Amino acid sequence: MAKETHEFQAETKQLLDLMVHSIYTNHEIFLRELISNASDAIDKLHYQSLTNGDLLEGDTAFEIHLTPDADAHTLTISDNGLGMNKQDLMENLGTIAQSGTKAFLEKLKESQDADSTDKDLIGQFGVGFYSAFMVADKVTVVTRKAGEEQAYKWESTGDGEYSLEECQKPKHGTTIILSLGKDFYGDDSEENYTDKMTLQSLVKKYSDYIRYPITMDFTTKEKPKDADGKVIEDAPEEEHTETRTLNSMQPLWTRNKSDIKPEEYKEFFQHQFYEWEEPMEIFHNRVEGAVDYTALLFIPGKAPFNLYYADYEPGIQLYSRHVFIMDKCKDLLPDYLRFVKGLVDSPDLSLNISRELLQKSRELSLIGRNLEKTILKTLKRNLEKDREKYEKFWAEYGKSLKIGVYSGMMTGENNVEKLKDLLLFMSSKDGKLCTIKEYVDRMKDGQQKIYYATGKDKEAIEGLPQMEMLRDRGIEVLYMTDPVDEFAVEAIGEYEGHRFHSISRGDLDLEDDAFKEEKKKNEELAKDNEGLLKDMKEFLGDKVADVRLSNRLKSGAVCLVADAAGPSLAMEQAFAAANNPMLKARRILEINPQHELFSKLTAVHDQGKDSQSFKDYCNLLYDQALLLEGIMPDDPVAFANKVASLMAK
Numbered sequence: 125m126a127k128e129t130h131e132f133q134a135e136t137k138q139l140l141d142l143m144v145h146s147i148y149t150n151h152e153i154f155l156r157e158l159i160s161n162a163s164d165a166i167d168k169l170h171y172q173s174l175t176n177g178d179l180l181e182g183d184t185a186f187e188i189h190l191t192p193d194a195d196a197h198t199l200t201i202s203d204n205g206l207g208m209n210k211q212d213l214m215e216n217l218g219t220i221a222q223s224g225t226k227a228f229l230e231k232l233k234e235s236q237d238a239d240s241t242d243k244d245l246i247g248q249f250g251v252g253f254y255s256a257f258m259v260a261d262k263v264t265v266v267t268r269k270a271g272e273e274q275a276y277k278w279e280s281t282g283d284g285e286y287s288l289e290e291c292q293k294p295k296h297g298t299t300i301i302l303s304l305g306k307d308f309y310g311d312d313s314e315e316n317y318t319d320k321m322t323l324q325s326l327v328k329k330y331s332d333y334i335r336y337p338i339t340m341d342f343t344t345k346e347k348p349k350d351a352d353g354k355v356i357e358d359a360p361e362e363e364h365t366e367t368r369t370l371n372s373m374q375p376l377w378t379r380n381k382s383d384i385k386p387e388e389y390k391e392f393f394q395h396q397f398y399e400w401e402e403p404m405e406i407f408h409n410r411v412e413g414a415v416d417y418t419a420l421l422f423i424p425g426k427a428p429f430n431l432y433y434a435d436y437e438p439g440i441q442l443y444s445r446h447v448f449i450m451d452k453c454k455d456l457l458p459d460y461l462r463f464v465k466g467l468v469d470s471p472d473l474s475l476n477i478s479r480e481l482l483q484k485s486r487e488l489s490l491i492g493r494n495l496e497k498t499i500l501k502t503l504k505r506n507l508e509k510d511r512e513k514y515e516k517f518w519a520e521y522g523k524s525l526k527i528g529v530y531s532g533m534m535t536g537e538n539n540v541e542k543l544k545d546l547l548l549f550m551s552s553k554d555g556k557l558c559t560i561k562e563y564v565d566r567m568k569d570g571q572q573k574i575y576y577a578t579g580k581d582k583e584a585i586e587g588l589p590q591m592e593m594l595r596d597r598g599i600e601v602l603y604m605t606d607p608v609d610e611f612a613v614e615a616i617g618e619y620e621g622h623r624f625h626s627i628s629r630g631d632l633d634l635e636d637d638a639f640k641e642e643k644k645k646n647e648e649l650a651k652d653n654e655g656l657l658k659d660m661k662e663f664l665g666d667k668v669a670d671v672r673l674s675n676r677l678k679s680g681a682v683c684l685v686a687d688a689a690g691p692s693l694a695m696e697q698a699f700a701a702a703n704n705p706m707l708k709a710r711r712i713l714e715i716n717p718q719h720e721l722f723s724k725l726t727a728v729h730d731q732g733k734d735s736q737s738f739k740d741y742c743n744l745l746y747d748q749a750l751l752l753e754g755i756m757p758d759d760p761v762a763f764a765n766k767v768a769s770l771m772a773k
């Protein structure tokens with residue numbers, strides 16, 4: 125193969141440009157990034173070699189070796205990991221596939237807009253390989269994939285192109301040669317990356333917990349000793365080279381909790397999981413029992429934007445005796461904890477079975493159940509003891525728990541019992557969040573039901589005409605502002621014997637005598653107005669399932685409610701948004717017989733059910749009721765025109 129030249133993908137170019145004209149002061153992290161890549165490559169080979177020992181080619185001493193050369197101004201980082209073939213090279217070092225890198229670019233744009241470019245963005249994101257261009261004028265990668273014969277040389281000066289050619293490499297793995305830029309070598313430089321002491325301290329600082337030895341050769345000059353061990357003074361000095369391991373190789377999670385500083389957890393979390401924020405909760409447990417394991421789990425400070433989308437990949441890293449097995453084991457924790465990140469290391473996980481079987485293994489499900497309990501216990505404790513912290517958690521991940529409550533019904537897990545006391549809803553009492561228990565504990569004497577209302581936000585709900593009656597009676601209402609809320613309370617059904625009752629669904633029953641009396645009066649009125657209601661229903665056709673006189677309105681003229689059987693209007697909207705428009709609420713238009721508009725309506729009805737005025741009234745009332753529910757009328761222009769012409773009268 126002749127030498128080829130390729131262009132970097134546009135996003136890569138953008139990133140490279142940033143690296144070359146680096147605006148960051150924290151150049152030194154390039155070493156951590158390259159070492160971390162080397163360690164990943166060894167992990168991969170290690171894992172594959174468990175089922176195919178030939179891949180190791182007899183080389184079982186995994187190692188990452190640093191070779192600084194002060195004369196040539198180079199720093200070389202070699203590993204005996206998996207290595208790359210031509211396709212891997214083009215895919216991995218020519219394009220950006222890593223979502224973390226994309227997120228980095230986005231964040232960078234944001235922070236530039238905010239004029240705060242001094243943040244250690246790379247440090248937070250780990251943009252990896254390309255950070256080499258912060259310190260190197262030229263980067264050369266010589267690599268051979270384990271199990272393949274052909275080696276390749278990749279080279280770039282970071283200016284938009286890279287070259288690729290075949291070469292020889294006896295050992296599998298990857299060697300990266302950095303031709304350092306003029307500021308990064310020499311004794312006069314403040315950042316001399318050919319200086320062994322500097323490299324040594326950088327490894328200690330950033331890569332101490334890497335599981336493989338990071339080695340460097342140290343040469344000392346000594347005078348030889350005689351047979352009795354005495355230095356021969358007049359002999360010339362001899363050079364001795366010894367290879368020293370620079371890192372302690374103790375993974376963070378294997379250390380004692382009490383010895384780990386908060387910053388160490390934070391750094392580990394950010395680097396290992398490409399996180400930007402600090403974690404809001406850390407779980408570090410060592411358990412000995414039916415299955416032994418160590419877990420280090422985190423609840424990230426911020427929910428990822430795609431947490432509820434199909435492209436979000438939940439999962440926990442698995443290790444067995446500190447050997448990496450897999451990156452995203454999604455069967456470990458229930459789906460409602462999909463936001464939890466971290467790792468589990470257990471000697472009881474078998475390395476010799478397929479990942480699919482492993483994910484279904486008894487050991488893993490036991491660990492998973494334990495971890496789920498631990499997490500729920502902590503959440504409950506926070507809710508009770510540190511409400512502010514819990515509410516922060518709720519703002520980020522509450523939706524996930526709510527989905528968990530009802531989706532458990534489909535997967536056969538009973539999440540209701542586990543989660544119902546962790547849910548929060550905004551209350552009409554004080555506009556603050558409350559648990560269902562708090563609501564029930566302060567219910568009015570004689571109140572049997574847990575009342576709730578749905579709407580897009582607090583303001584929309586408070587504006588609902590049917591809220592007025594409850595407000596007047598001092599009955600507390602829970603606000604369901606997220607489409608998933610109502611599904612969750614439906615799944616819960618009742619709490620301590622109190623059923624959930626939507627104020628926009630079915631018959632409203634306020635349980636007191638005044639209400640009952642009112643209801644009776646309305647029933648009589650409805651009889652007197654049978655013809656009107658029938659004609660309205662007929663005119664509105666299949667838009668409504670029924671037209672009734674309302675018990676739930678005070679000063680409002682109309683409202684739209686859903687039949688108790690079938691989905692609510694809010695659920696209908698949620699189904700439609702999820703491309704499931706077939707599941708429709710049975711809409712019931714309710715009219716307030718106490719409203720002055722009602723007498724106007726009966727008057728236009730007296731003009732005949734086919735009169736234009738009656739038809740206009742029907743349409744207008746229906747459209748108004750839709751708008752109150754936050755639903756757009758089918759024909760907004762016609763609605764506006766009719767309102768305008770009525771106003772002009």
Ligand SMILES: Nc1ncnc2c1ncn2[C@@H]1O[C@H](COP(=O)(O)OP(=O)(O)OP(=O)(O)O)[C@@H](O)[C@H]1O
Nearest residue numbers: 161162165207216217222224250251252253254298
């Ligand atoms: N030493 C190496 N040996 C084998 N493959 C490597 C090595 N260094 C990099 N790669 C490959 O190149 C890819 C891109 O590396 P890069 O550092 O840019 O991103 P990453 O490692 O995937 O993510 P990040 O560095 O952000 O953690 C890696 O995923 C890996 O497949």
